[in-house]
Amino acid sequence: MNAMKPSLSRRAATAIALSVMIMGAAPKALAQTQRDVDWTRQKCVRYKEAYGAAIAKRGKTGLSEEFLARHDAFLATNCTAQADVCPRSAKELELANILVLMSFNGGLSSTFLPFACRKPT
Secondary structure, rough: OHHHHOOHHHHHHHHHHHHHHHHHHHHHHHHHHHHHHHHHHHHHHHHHHHHHHHHHHOOOOOOOOOHHHHHHHHOOOOOOOOEEEEOOOOHHHHHHHHHHHHHHHOOOOHHHOOOOOOOOO
16 A cells, blocks of 8 residues: 555655746746836837827827826826826827827837727716
């Protein structure tokens, strides 16, 4: 009956092998997470540059306080906040459209952008 139980050294060897496998996978998972974080930061840098260029060229005339405040709040989170900037005026929609095109040209996706208009509940 003792022959069927793994010996302590066999259990230790199994534990070591599993640890090595897990530890070998951990750096890959951490590296992927770091790449994701770096890409999120890079997207935000690109978006901030596009926004700065658009505002420098067009100015803020016609943009509401709410629009600017919500947009600034998005930027303050390093572009990680939920989309909550709703362009309501013609100038706001025009700026949003310009930023969408500039973002696409910069390699960003539509899911990254801060623009969304939700129905009141």
